[in-house]
Amino acid sequence: MKDLVKGECIMKRIIGFILITTLMFGLMGCTGKEEVDSSVDENPLANKSFASFETKDLKGNEVTEEIFKDKKLTIVNIWGTFCSPCIEEMPELQKIYDNYKDQGVNVVGIISDISLKNSTDEADNIVSKTEVKYTNLLCDKNLNDLTDNFSYVPVTLFVDSEGKILEIFVPGRATYTNLSNIIDDILKGDN
Template identity: 35%
Template sequence: MKKKYAGAVLAMGMFLALALEGCGGTEAAEDAGSGGNEGNVQKEETSGNEESGENIFGEFEAKTLDGEDVTQEIFGQSKLTMINIWGTFCGPCIQEMPDLGEISRSYDSGEFQMIGLISDVTETGDSKAQEIVQSTQADYTHLVASPDIQRKVLSRVSVVPTTIFVDSEGNQVGEGYAGSRSKEEWTSIIEDLRSEVQ
């Protein structure tokens, strides 16, 4: 009887850890991927086959949630860019967005900028995404999942939120991060990575 109880408690603990950490893959990512595991982002502080210095975005064209055209040149606006990949269906993603908004507002944009990448939205003006951004005060730039981004980035992501950092040329800095973090944890990570791109 005790073994059954212990097993049930362990299973429930694992379920809660996954539920609180992040959400499963996205429709856009599944459509863009080939079905294999190559390059998938793993939980913890690793991004699978992605390495620091790799330019995973390359040249791309996309639109912001508000309909503005964006290319890879957006990364040149700041020394360090935090790209938070999130989904409108993902509770942990939405829960961390108020903190991400505060972090974004606390830095000079030439030193650090934040970009949201909405994994499950492919059209500009999506009302659910706009409502989430407004209600969480995550008032930084949010990109929708263009075909370029689906193919080059989202096909490599297996959980949201996933966060990566890039320098002004779009090269990845440090590791990828799967799952949400506290404001304090993100601030510490950002400060460490800012010292790498100075």
């Protein structure tokens, strides 16, 4: 009987350790921030241009930096499959995509933890579950170089038609209201 009780205690400790470890790794890199004032942090990519890249989206289509060319503004959201705030904001980004596409605004996701060599099953499931229709890119070397500028996800950048990254950005989870206010200011020329 003592061995059974001792075994149960050990098993509970092992399970507790596994749960805590899983939680810690699940949150690494993920800010957990809700909405963050973009003036809190400085955008390390402000006024830089996207380097040329050639990657694929989740549907297997080839995508290059030309994705920015035909839009006045592209919202670029860097996210990870392990990050719950990233996934929670995806419906907000879809609403932005739906409501601003006729004004020359696009939304593009960059999946920070999936490269061209990885399985896309997890990202496909997330995109399907959140009913996201905007383009989501797999990381190539140049996109990895870009995402490595941030020690957290999600991050939302604003990119003009020439691929220039604007100074304003949203570190942490974005909301529809936050993003629409920024977009309206940019489209009016206030940023």
